[in-house]
Amino acid sequence: MRSTKAIIDLSALRHNLKTIKSIASDSKVMAVVKANAYGHGLVEIASALEDAEMFAVATLKEALTIRKAGIETPILLLEGFFDASELDAIVEHDLQMVLHHWPQIEDLKKFSKNFSTDKKIACWVKLDSGMHRLGFAPEDLAKVEQQLEQIQCVDKPIKVMSHFASSDEPECDFSDIQIVRFEQSTEHLIAEKSMANSAGILMHKNAHFDWVRPGLLLYGCSPLSDSCGADYGLHPVMSLESQILTIKAIKAGESTGYGRHWFAEQDTILGLVAIGYGDGYPRHAKNGTPVWVNGRLVPLVGRVSMDMLAVDLGADAQEQVGDRVVLWGKELPAEKVAPFMDTIPYTLCCGVTRRVEFEYIDSTQDQT
Template identity: 45%
Template sequence: MARPLRADIDLDALCHNYRLARDLAPTSRSLAVLKADAYGHGLVPCARALEGLAPAFAVACLEEAEALREGGITAPIVLLEGIFSADELARVEALKLGTVVHSDWQVEALLSHRPAEPIPTWVKVDSGMHRLGFAPERAASVWARLSAAPAQACDLHLMSHFATADHADTAYFEHQMRTLNALAETLNAPTCLANSPATLARPESHGAWNRPGVMLYGSDPLEASNSASRELEPVMTLRSQLIAVRDLDEGEPVGYGGRWRAPRPSRIGVVACGYGDGYDRHAIDGTPALVAGRRTTLVGKVSMDMLTVDLTDIPEADIGSEVVLWGRAANGEVLSVDEVARHCDTISYTLLTGVLPRVPRRYHSG
């Protein structure tokens, strides 16, 4: 029998979350963001599930786009970080990709290239994230140069990224929006601004295109959930089983360093999952888990291949009982990856993308 740990990927939930993003912005089109192996869920299977819904996809780099094309995906694909060297433009053209430009050298490379067909181009503006993009006062000249070039003139978009769209305090988001609205009006430019939190909570940012990312995978990116984010469904369930059960007296330690000691006579379960699988070693005592569909907590430090949970109040749990580290249990109970992430002092993105290759992904729909 194989080790019981697996990541179950619910493709119906993925499609539900995409439809939610689409329906929240009915006058926009939505790029489905598939970077980082579809946030750890599997690049090609997720793209195949969404191809009938999403008009285009977005990835971080050429290698991810190539994997999609090799997997049979024919929909438009945008490179969110653009090219990393001028010689990549030949592959961009051959694979019929769109590309972001955020630096002068990328613009020069694009203008020097002579494609047989126009390359869709997305001009990245730094409206306050201070990561990638042209300063707003320079964006107009870049836009003008690209607009005058036959290879780009027919398919230009203005793109930016919000630093605080997930925050309850909207002041900085509003500052970025003012900058972008003024620029888009001056250039008469179609925009692609809204990431997941802006798609969910900032309708004023919805443009010609939006870019839902982590929300597609069921994670709520908002600092304070709203009615829309509460409709998200978990796509990944990290699921294992109890492989051992033992009884401890009061005061007995569990795990490396004996960080946790039983506060009462306790029943402890050993789960086949550890940091060697990508589960976060920083999980504290009290991190939630579901055993036999009931909530309990981790006790003791996470080991490479195992972790331990408190079964004292779940007498029916025994060897072979289902353990859900995040996602949906067999009885329908849900444990949010966002809740687990908070106990690990991290975010859902790191947990989802951190599930390692030795954990098999199993895809299901219908």
């Protein structure tokens, strides 16, 4: 059987949550599990994060998947509702939501007129402190507060949040500007506040506020270039593994794969690995991308195919068919692989396809 699999280590995940809690020790943690928990499996990850005080997701469907699994932890919809028809389910399943633009407030006013339960919806007003993606302009906050005050189904006091544009660039001072804008525009409010994503948690202690919102850190990766999760005491949660499917000796000057994108400089031995872009290994990975085989790193050579890729094992290779290969994970951090694909660890984890078997382990080794 083809043995391409993603091994998901739930004890590493819990260890990472504990580590984040020690870094942001005065804040509660909203664990970001959107996009199928960054490709790790939403229900399995949410079930293992018993110590997270809240989950954050992007869609109602994601929130309902968590609720259907019997998990009662508070959940925040990071983009709120897309359509007013979602509001009944938001109330029924006790979800919290972000409000980021006026049409949502207009819909809430209409919804509230027919609102006949004692339940209220906890709302986070998102402020645009400079990213210019989602959020109200800080100067609109007073008007937003005034209007929400009048809406019966909105739980009071409201909560406030913002999001960093470039917290993963330590040399850039824009995050400091955003923190000041957020602080100044919300200082009059006695409200729960949230700003820091993973990079914010690592780089901006003054932005931890009441709630931190880690995504990538939970999964054991660093959002900062030139560093790995291990530098912050984190353990990779996903290991993407496969096996050598066949071994092939080729002569100097010969090529491998579609388009003949790499030529052997000397006689060598190739290992063909049973993983390709059909499994989520990026097709545009460059020659030289590191691949872990039997305890050593060898270069990817030639174009990645749908079902397989080639590595140069060298003329003296001792590898055998069936030997274990790690594309990223414990032996080879995703942060070290991603630059060879002009991407970031986020997309690698999110991109693993459904063809890959997911195996969940809870290693007993002491992770603390």
